[in-house]
Amino acid sequence: MFKNTLTIGIVAGELSGDMLGSGLIRTLKQRASNIRFIGIPGPMMRKEGCEELYRMEDLGVMGFIEVIKHLWRLVNIRYNLMKAFLKLNIDVFIGIDYPEFNLTLEGLLKDQGIITIHYVSPSIWAWRYERIFKIANNTNLILVVLPFEKKIYDQFNIPCRFVGHSLGDLMPLKPNKLAMRLHLGINNESICLSILPGSRLIEVNMLSGIFLQTGKILKKIYPELQIIVPMVNCELSQQFKQIKNKIAPDLPIRLLHGKGREAMIASDITLLTSGTATLECMLAKCPMVVGYRMNYITYLLARKLIKTPYISLPNLLANTKLVEELIQDKCNPILISEQLIQFLKSKTKKKQLIKKFCELHKTIKCNANEQAANAILEVINVQ
Numbered sequence: 001m002f003k004n005t006l007t008i009g010i011v012a013g014e015l016s017g018d019m020l021g022s023g024l025i026r027t028l029k030q031r032a033s034n035i036r037f038i039g040i041p042g043p044m045m046r047k048e049g050c051e052e053l054y055r056m057e058d059l060g061v062m063g064f065i066e067v068i069k070h071l072w073r074l075v076n077i078r079y080n081l082m083k084a085f086l087k088l089n090i091d092v093f094i095g096i097d098y099p100e101f102n103l104t105l106e107g108l109l110k111d112q113g114i115i116t117i118h119y120v121s122p123s124i125w126a127w128r129y130e131r132i133f134k135i136a137n138n139t140n141l142i143l144v145v146l147p148f149e150k151k152i153y154d155q156f157n158i159p160c161r162f163v164g165h166s167l168g169d170l171m172p173l174k175p176n177k178l179a180m181r182l183h184l185g186i187n188n189e190s191i192c193l194s195i196l197p198g199s200r201l202i203e204v205n206m207l208s209g210i211f212l213q214t215g216k217i218l219k220k221i222y223p224e225l226q227i228i229v230p231m232v233n234c235e236l237s238q239q240f241k242q243i244k245n246k247i248a249p250d251l252p253i254r255l256l257h258g259k260g261r262e263a264m265i266a267s268d269i270t271l272l273t274s275g276t277a278t279l280e281c282m283l284a285k286c287p288m289v290v291g292y293r294m295n296y297i298t299y300l301l302a303r304k305l306i307k308t309p310y311i312s313l314p315n316l317l318a319n320t321k322l323v324e325e326l327i328q329d330k331c332n333p334i335l336i337s338e339q340l341i342q343f344l345k346s347k348t349k350k351k352q353l354i355k356k357f358c359e360l361h362k363t364i365k366c367n368a369n370e371q372a373a374n375a376i377l378e379v380i381n382v383q
Contacts, residue, residue: 006032006380009090009114010039010050011081011105013059013098015199015232016276018042020119020145020368021096023166024376025050027369031377038088039081053084059101074101082108092380094119099131107138117376119143125152125308132156141379143372146317147363161375164366167276171261171283173361180266184228184259191222191344194263194286195229195253196272197240203273204239206293211271212248213333218340219251227253228267230260269340278312278323283361285354287343288314289324291331317360322353 008028012021022044025037029049040059041050054077078101085093092115095102099122106116121144124132135142136158144150145165153160178188186192195215197207219225231237237255244253256263260277264270264284272281274292281288290312314322324339326332343350 005034005036006092007036007038007088007090009081009085009088009093009109010037010041010045010096011094011098011102012040012042012045012056012096013101014056015042017096017098017120018044018056019276020166021045021050021094022048023369024094024096024119024372027373028376031373038090039085039093053081059098078105078108081105085109085114086112090114092117092376094376096120103131103134103138107134110138110140115140115379117141117143117379119372120145121149121153123308125149132158141375143375145364145368146313148317148319159379161371162366163371163375164368165279165364166368167279167283168361168364168366169368171280171361173358173365175265175284177265180262184256184262184266186226186228186266190224190226191269192226192228192267193218193340194260194267194270194272195227196260196263196270196277197229198273199232199236199275199277201236201239204236205243207273207291207331208240208243209247210291210293210331210333210336212244212251214271214336214340215253216248216251217333217337221337221341222344227251228256228263229253230256230258230263232258232260269343271336271340274311274325276313278314282314282317282357285357287323287350287353289326289336289339291326291336293328293331314357314360317363318356322356 010021012018025045025048028035037050038053040054040056041052042056046052058077082105093106093109094117095106097120102118106118110116116139118135118139121142122131136156141159142153143161143163145163147162150160150162181188195211197204197211215227231240261280261284264281264286267286270281270286270288272278272288272290274290278290310316312323312325326335
């Protein structure tokens with residue numbers, strides 16, 4: 001397809017972006033053998049052959065206050081990246097999510113004549129709608145993963161392609177719960193709760209104690225309860241263990257390395273933070289309660305800025321409250337356990353929710369990796 005090597009700069013700032021990036025890299029390599037990827041990859045992107053100038057873990061900051069604390073370091077990384085990309089004479093840059101970092105970098109590179117593509121829309125429908133103008137100025141194309149997002153960009157004639165979400169392609173419409181329980185060694189007769197306290201250290205520190213206390217309440221009511229806790233890496237596992245030893249040393253749990261998707265498929269109920277994990281839980285067809293806390297100053301700022309009534313992806317996709325979201329002070333063990341117990345008591349409530357999850361699954365099952373790869377190659381060939 002290309003006479004010379006096509007060099008693509010690429011940056012993923014968190015695990016969900018790493019997952020999208022790895023699928024995109026794999027698909028593009030199938031389409032053309034002479035593509036080089038370089039930038040800031042996560043572990044899955046590195047596995048697909050993306051070269052690293054920095055590691056994704058170097059960008060692991062979230063929240064207004066936390067970003068301010070690390071601002072100079074992030075600015076320095078971005079400046080060095082720009083210089084490296086210009087020296088490499090990259091043909092195109094793809095920023096995967098992580099908008100505060102990537103959109104500015106895209107603008108700097110576009111000013112130098114480099115094609116820029118942003119993959120996953122910032123939450124402009126939730127807060128800071130004016131960012132749409134920055135996206136228009138700084139990118140040649142935006143790839144969106146949620147159906148309602150394309151309509152927003154079309155109103156401003158911003159080049160946009162809805163590609164669906166690769167998780168929708170990866171996960172089956174009807175997961176086999178019994179087979180997954182067998183795979184994970186979970187008793188078919190027991191009630192299973194999966195707990196996902198987050199993929200960042202700050203989330204694990206903020207939420208693990210609350211989630212463990214919830215587990216203690218449920219264990220008293222349901223003695224046969226099995227609790228599984230999938231953690232994304234060893235560092236977070238160790239931190240979670242330390243918190244558990246203080247909060248709930250006698251609570252029997254089983255830690256899993258990764259396997260969050262598998263855990264949710266096998267579980268009867270899930271307690272988790274907001275983010276991509278809520279989409280995975282929806283696709284796993286597992287009833288959930290979303291709990292979230294943040295730095296208090298960050299929360300006050302977010303409350304003033306955020307316009308949407310929802311934070312979880314199932315609710316955003318449905319444009320109604322399908323799953324309970326307990327935020328800040330409402331994120332406490334008593335309220336969380338009450339909501340989780342409702343799914344264990346009412347088979348009808350659970351069945352209705354799973355039916356809705358299936359309907360939403362179909363709206364994002366669009367062969368996303370292929371669609372994203374096609375859109376990128378079209379933009380490159382047009383230029």
